[in-house]
Structure formats: structure tokens, C-alpha cells
Amino acid sequence: MKFLYLQNNLVKTVLLLLTAVFISINLSAQNNLPIALNQVGFLPDAPKVAIVSGKTGGKFSIKNPNGKVVFSGELQATGKTDFSGIKTASADFSALHQTGNFVVSAEGLPDSYLFKIEPNVYADAAKASIKAFYFQRASTALPEKFAGKWHRVAGHADDEVLVHPSAASANRPAGTKISAARGWYDAGDYNKYVVNSGISTGTLLSLYEDFPQHMASVQTNIPETGNGVPDILNEVLWNLRWLLTMQDPADGGVYNKLTNANFDAMEMPDKDKTPRYVVQK
Incomplete structure (x- = not known):
């Protein structure tokens, strides 16, 4: 556990201090999907949030590659940006600690990109x-x-x-x-x-x-x-x-x-x- 703690803090140090933050997010491609998130993934015990465009409420779920729902929650309105005029909502799934590959799903929208939850994801x-x-x-x-x-x-x-x-x-x-x-x-x-x-x-x-x-x-x-x-x-x-x-x-x-x-x-x-x-x- 001590090793994992040090490793996780090491990752945070690198990502915060090296201005290469070099997380491979393809912004132009992600803009074509209404559900945006960190495509690299999340640490099991870290905050996990996706932003859903075009919605101000409703339900969302987290699914594994087989389509099984492993987590569900309520979207929370985050407001409308002055520049784009797009209304958005946040999907907070920080309480999900299960490891593996997942997508975020919201009714009427295509699923998000596949992402990981792993101890060494970064x-x-x-x-x-x-x-x-x-x-x-x-x-x-x-x-x-x-x-x-x-x-x-x-x-x-x-x-x-x-x-x-x-x-x-x-x-x-x-x-x-x-x-x-x-x-x-x-x-x-x-x-x-x-x-x-x-x-x-x-x-x-x-x-x-x-x-x-x-x-x-x-x-x-x-x-x-x-x-x-x-x-x-x-x-x-x-x-x-x-x-x-x-x-x-x-x-x-x-x-x-x-x-x-x-x-x-x-x-x-x-x-x-x-x-x-x-x-x-």
C-alpha cells in the first residue's frame, strides 16, 4: 500500500509540475462527442467527473465494455457558457472505485470514449x-x-x-x-x-x-x-x-x-x- 501511495503521489507530482503535461486528449475529436472526460482515465480513489453537453439534468450511468451498468447517478447542471451558449451538466462518479475499462452513458446521447480506472493509469x-x-x-x-x-x-x-x-x-x-x-x-x-x-x-x-x-x-x-x-x-x-x-x-x-x-x-x-x-x- 505504501508503494501505491508513493506511486500515485509521484504521478500527481509529474502531472502538476511538468508543464509537458502530456495527457493524450484529442480535443478536436472529443468536441464531436457530447460527453467529455479525461480519456487517459482516473485513479480508483480520485475524483471522477465527466461533462455532458446539451443537458441540464437527468440520469447517467457507467458501463463496462459488455454493457453492464456498474454505477449510476444524477446529472447536475453546471450552467451555460457565455461564449458557446451550450448548456452542460456534470456526471460525478467519484464513488466508483472498481477498476477496469468503462464508458459514460446518458439517455439520448452516444457513449463517451472508453476510459480506464486503474492504480497506475497515469x-x-x-x-x-x-x-x-x-x-x-x-x-x-x-x-x-x-x-x-x-x-x-x-x-x-x-x-x-x-x-x-x-x-x-x-x-x-x-x-x-x-x-x-x-x-x-x-x-x-x-x-x-x-x-x-x-x-x-x-x-x-x-x-x-x-x-x-x-x-x-x-x-x-x-x-x-x-x-x-x-x-x-x-x-x-x-x-x-x-x-x-x-x-x-x-x-x-x-x-x-x-x-x-x-x-x-x-x-x-x-x-x-x-x-x-x-x-x-
């Missing part, structure tokens, strides 16, 4: 949240063996990065070339930010500090897997080694980011050949 999402950092790696290829259909060739070697005039100093005047490889791409661009990635690095380290035994067992299929270091720490090291290159050895100051003069076009990393800079501390 394990894959949590693991994917950590693996997401690998896909953001700069200065390296992502082979198909590790990246699957998202494999790509290397881009932004960042071994000849220019010191921008805003970051120039006596020891490193504008135009000085430094090497600042590795790190993670930020958001939807190819820049690398000290503050942003520092927060992410700290979050991953906190996760390992809180759950060292479990995180040591989580393998995410990255090139370093099996080297004797937990994969979460291997990923942290990829960014930490870049962060070290962003420190000016003359005064200890840290450049704010490594960037192009302008944001890149919508293209793969290897297609960008524009100069890159470290900018003001």
Missing part, C-alpha cells in the same frame, strides 16, 4: 512527460531507435556561437566565438534559455529527490539508458552541461540565452544556418 503519461525532454535536445540527432517516428538529423551544433554586442566584455568582445552545445530547445522555437531550462532542470531534480528509488527504475529509452545513471539524471545532465557553457569565466555571470537574431522559420533544426548568439547577462 504511468505512461508520466513517463512520456520525462521522455519529452529528449525530443527537445539540441545539437544532436535523434535516431529512430530512440525517437521513433519523431526521429530527425542533428541541427544547431552550437560550437561556434557569437558573443552578441549586448554581452560583450573585455575578455570576450563582440564577435568572439564560443562553444555552447547541448541544452534543450525552448517551446516552439530553437532558442535555448538559461532561466526557462533552469526551472525545468530544478523540477526534474526535485522529482528525483522526492522519489529516488522509483525514478531510478524508470527507463525512457534514450541513448544513455543502461549506463548506470537513472535516465532522469541523464536528461538533466544534457542541459546542465550546456548551462555550464553559458557562464562567462571572467566574471561568473551567466548569459541570458543562446539565440538567433530572429525567430526561425517553420523548419527542421538542420535547415537553419543563421548565426547564433549568446546575449546579455
Whole structure:
């Protein structure tokens, strides 16, 4: 029981702290169905609510794949949104603790997507949240063996990065070339930010500090897997080694980011050949 408690809290920590919340909900598809819920599923003892569009009351039920009703309840009106004008009701089935696969059913409406209630229902999402950092790696290829259909060739070697005039100093005047490889791409661009990635690095380290035994067992299929270091720490090291290159050895100051003069076009990393800079501390 203690293990399950720690595992459940680990999952909650990952889902709350990693901004990749990477729960695979297909919003555009779900909008076509009037019953919306967390398609990944629910923990047995966690709150469980579905939102039913077009209704303000009535009954709902939870069915297993064989059509057997395992729970039933009353829909509760939640009001009408100002933007869509759609009336909705909530179906609260938090009292259902049975594990398995289920759908939510309401009279006159198609059933919801199939969802799970399991003690480790978020394990894959949590693991994917950590693996997401690998896909953001700069200065390296992502082979198909590790990246699957998202494999790509290397881009932004960042071994000849220019010191921008805003970051120039006596020891490193504008135009000085430094090497600042590795790190993670930020958001939807190819820049690398000290503050942003520092927060992410700290979050991953906190996760390992809180759950060292479990995180040591989580393998995410990255090139370093099996080297004797937990994969979460291997990923942290990829960014930490870049962060070290962003420190000016003359005064200890840290450049704010490594960037192009302008944001890149919508293209793969290897297609960008524009100069890159470290900018003001």
C-alpha cells in the first residue's frame, strides 16, 4: 500500500509540475462527442467527473465494455457558457472505485470514449512527460531507435556561437566565438534559455529527490539508458552541461540565452544556418 501511495503521489507530482503535461486528449475529436472526460482515465480513489453537453439534468450511468451498468447517478447542471451558449451538466462518479475499462452513458446521447480506472493509469503519461525532454535536445540527432517516428538529423551544433554586442566584455568582445552545445530547445522555437531550462532542470531534480528509488527504475529509452545513471539524471545532465557553457569565466555571470537574431522559420533544426548568439547577462 505504501508503494501505491508513493506511486500515485509521484504521478500527481509529474502531472502538476511538468508543464509537458502530456495527457493524450484529442480535443478536436472529443468536441464531436457530447460527453467529455479525461480519456487517459482516473485513479480508483480520485475524483471522477465527466461533462455532458446539451443537458441540464437527468440520469447517467457507467458501463463496462459488455454493457453492464456498474454505477449510476444524477446529472447536475453546471450552467451555460457565455461564449458557446451550450448548456452542460456534470456526471460525478467519484464513488466508483472498481477498476477496469468503462464508458459514460446518458439517455439520448452516444457513449463517451472508453476510459480506464486503474492504480497506475497515469504511468505512461508520466513517463512520456520525462521522455519529452529528449525530443527537445539540441545539437544532436535523434535516431529512430530512440525517437521513433519523431526521429530527425542533428541541427544547431552550437560550437561556434557569437558573443552578441549586448554581452560583450573585455575578455570576450563582440564577435568572439564560443562553444555552447547541448541544452534543450525552448517551446516552439530553437532558442535555448538559461532561466526557462533552469526551472525545468530544478523540477526534474526535485522529482528525483522526492522519489529516488522509483525514478531510478524508470527507463525512457534514450541513448544513455543502461549506463548506470537513472535516465532522469541523464536528461538533466544534457542541459546542465550546456548551462555550464553559458557562464562567462571572467566574471561568473551567466548569459541570458543562446539565440538567433530572429525567430526561425517553420523548419527542421538542420535547415537553419543563421548565426547564433549568446546575449546579455
